[in-house]
Amino acid sequence: MHNIYISIPHVLLSKTHFEREREEDMTLLLVPWWVTWVWGVLPIMVAIAWWWNDLRYGTSLVSRSTTSNAKLPPGHMGLPFFGEIFSFLWYFKILRRPDDFINSKRRRYGDGGGGMYRTHLFGYPAIIAWSPAVIKFVLQSDHLFPYSWPNSELVGYKSLSAAQGERHIQLRRFVSAQVNQPSALQRIALLAQPRMVESLRLWAQKGTVTAFDDVRRLTFENIGKLFISMEPGPVLDTMVHCFVGLLKGARAQPINFPGTAYYYALQCRKKLVAIFRKELEKRKENESESQTRNDLMDGLMQMKDEDGNKLSEEEVVDTMIGLVVAGYEPNALASMWAIYYLAKSPMVLQKLREENMAIGGNKIGELITSNDVSKMKYTNKVVEETLRMANIAAFIFRSGDEEVEYQGYIIPKGWKVLLWTRYTHNDSKYFEDPMCFNPDRWNKPAKPGSFQVFGGGSRSCLGNMLSRTQLAIFIHHLAVGYKWELINPDAKIDYLPHPRPVDGVKISFRKL
Ligand code: HEM
Numbered sequence: 303m304h305n306i307y308i309s310i311p312h313v314l315l316s317k318t319h320f321e322r323e324r325e326e327d328m329t330l331l332l333v334p335w336w337v338t339w340v341w342g343v344l345p346i347m348v349a350i351a352w353w354w355n356d357l358r359y360g361t362s363l364v365s366r367s368t369t370s371n372a373k374l375p376p377g378h379m380g381l382p383f384f385g386e387i388f389s390f391l392w393y394f395k396i397l398r399r400p401d402d403f404i405n406s407k408r409r410r411y412g413d414g415g416g417g418m419y420r421t422h423l424f425g426y427p428a429i430i431a432w433s434p435a436v437i438k439f440v441l442q443s444d445h446l447f448p449y450s451w452p453n454s455e456l457v458g459y460k461s462l463s464a465a466q467g468e469r470h471i472q473l474r475r476f477v478s479a480q481v482n483q484p485s486a487l488q489r490i491a492l493l494a495q496p497r498m499v500e501s502l503r504l505w506a507q508k509g510t511v512t513a514f515d516d517v518r519r520l521t522f523e524n525i526g527k528l529f530i531s532m533e534p535g536p537v538l539d540t541m542v543h544c545f546v547g548l549l550k551g552a553r554a555q556p557i558n559f560p561g562t563a564y565y566y567a568l569q570c571r572k573k574l575v576a577i578f579r580k581e582l583e584k585r586k587e588n589e590s591e592s593q594t595r596n597d598l599m600d601g602l603m604q605m606k607d608e609d610g611n612k613l614s615e616e617e618v619v620d621t622m623i624g625l626v627v628a629g630y631e632p633n634a635l636a637s638m639w640a641i642y643y644l645a646k647s648p649m650v651l652q653k654l655r656e657e658n659m660a661i662g663g664n665k666i667g668e669l670i671t672s673n674d675v676s677k678m679k680y681t682n683k684v685v686e687e688t689l690r691m692a693n694i695a696a697f698i699f700r701s702g703d704e705e706v707e708y709q710g711y712i713i714p715k716g717w718k719v720l721l722w723t724r725y726t727h728n729d730s731k732y733f734e735d736p737m738c739f740n741p742d743r744w745n746k747p748a749k750p751g752s753f754q755v756f757g758g759g760s761r762s763c764l765g766n767m768l769s770r771t772q773l774a775i776f777i778h779h780l781a782v783g784y785k786w787e788l789i790n791p792d793a794k795i796d797y798l799p800h801p802r803p804v805d806g807v808k809i810s811f812r813k814l
Contacts, residue, residue: 355379355422363714375415375429375711377407385422394797400696404432404725416709421720428718429702432725434732434751436708440700440719441759447700447719449761453552456567457627458575458620462764472607473621474764480601481625482767484672489596491672491771494524498779499667505811506784514806517637518630524772525626529598530581541577544570545626552627553799571623578619598622629765632694635800636773639692640684641780642807643739645788650741653680655781666783666813675774681781683741685773689755691739693724693801698757723754786811 350357356379363374380386393403407419407430417433431437440447451463458464462473480486501520505511522542526532532541551567558565578599585591585603602618613621644651657680661670675681698721706713713719728736732752733743756763763769780786786809793803 351381354382355385355427356420358382359420359422359427359714363712370707370712372707372710372712373415374420374714375418376411377414377419377421377430379420379422379427383425385425385427387423390423398795398797400797401725401728404430404722415711418708418711418713423720424718426718427714427716428720429713430720430722432722434726434749434754437721437723437726437754438751438758439708440721441698441754441757441761443706444760446703446706448703450701453556453564453567455556456548456552456571457624458571458616460614460616461620461624463624463628464620470760473613473617474760476602476605476613477621477625477764479605480598482764487672487767487771490528490768491675491775492669493528494772495669495775495779497523497527498776499669502779502784503667506813509812510789510808510810512806512808513641514634514638514802517641518634521630521634521637525630527597529622529626530578531595531597531599537577541574544574545630548574548623548627549631574623575619578622579615582615582618598625625765628763629769631800633765633769633772635694635802636689636692636769637776638802638807639694640688640773640777641786641809642788642803643688643691644684644777644780645786645809646791647739650684650739651781654684654777657681658778658781667779670775670778672771675771675778678774678778680741681774681777682770683744684777685770686744686753687739687741688773689770690727690733690753691737693727693755695755695757696724696797696801697722698754721754723757726752726754783814784811785814 359379360374378386380389389406390403393406394400404419407414411419414432417431417436419430419432421428421430423430431440448466451457451461454461454464462470462477465473481490497520501516505516519542522545523534523538526534526538526541532538547563547570548567551564551570554563554567556564558568581599582603585600599618599622602613602621604612606612644654657678661674661678700719700721702713702715702717702719705715726732729752730736732749756766756769789808789810790803790805793805793808795801795803
């Protein structure tokens, strides 16, 4: 082992007492190299790494030309490249207490600058916005915080999600008329129910089901029916497979290389485009059949803007793909969570049953209408409470297009803005005893801005009413005809990419 010798005087042949004492003192200064590293260099390196991102991004802001005194929100941007990802994963994956990620920041930095913290997450410098006021401000300020769908290549550049400005407004109008308006909901409610009824009957026959797997299948079969009038079979199976691949790729790094999730997702997209295009060609040849089908694809193919122009074929296909991507998983997760919370809340289920049995369609499998749904007051509260607690979209992403000042704090240009909506949904300041599944809390409306499950502003969810109606109808058929129990009531919850119990909500399921 090598030692570092720190300037020792040369040894004299004969030494006085004083010289010997001095020599002994000097030998104490013989320090092994690793001690110098551990106590000297290493802490400096760790400190630099720890503050690297804060220094890097903080100093780049100092050099900009502005007279404003605004400063960055408090926070910590973490290690080079990784930022705060380890802390994020610690709370979301290891501790499984995702809200403590923000709680830990609140303890350290107080309530933040204007309800914001600075961070570095998912590869970008970012501002976490967690208070309802700042979330609302960002969602309402499209011109400052434009929306960009991550990996637009996958949903398609002509999809509604990728569209901007006037075209986006126009496409939203088209799609909303097809899926979210009362007349569309009437039609969808009747089309979607037979499959729900049949699925629940089969579940009871099986006796044990994994709710997430089965509601996913059910949701997709209904999407096939509502979107392109497709019955279950090999083509629909290929589509499910491809959409699952597409969704995985949408969450992955965009590295287009064989073997990566992104590469695979692009292959899936190609197959989906081919399926939708084939269907579109078939329909162009038999236009007269569209009256009998009356599905989303026909609706989109026939719609015209103010100047009488129809959507291009590419727009129809990309919008269809975009809608499935946006709605498939969230809808299935919402149904799964309803099953979970109702199994854990027998009193709620009892009250729900009483309302649903009284309101019509009280026999197993009897269909109800979307007008019936609007009369089911308690059921609608169960829907809201399920959506609040499920926190399916934990956060919403935006980008800062220019530097913005909010309550004396800067949201820098080019940074991501992470709207941490799940935090407010679980904050006792806005929802008393937030971890308790209590539909009665919806006897009065939520405090302004505190309930953002469907986002807000010009990009708010286009399937919000569709999701609510479908969920209410699903709950109706469950409550009227069946009883069920969780097989693993204490199953741990995974929070990434979406919250769900690790066993996918395994239940025993019987007829009432
Ligand atoms: C419980 C189920 C659902 C939840 C929790 C949910 C949540 C959300 C959220 C939070 C946003 C805003 C994203 C943002 O601002 O960045 C959004 C947007 C959107 N959602 Fe949903 N969603 C659900 C179901 C659906 C369904 C069933 C559909 C389709 C039929 C759908 C279609 C869309 C579309 C198209 C957008 C983008 C709107 C635009 O860019 O203008 N969603 N959704």
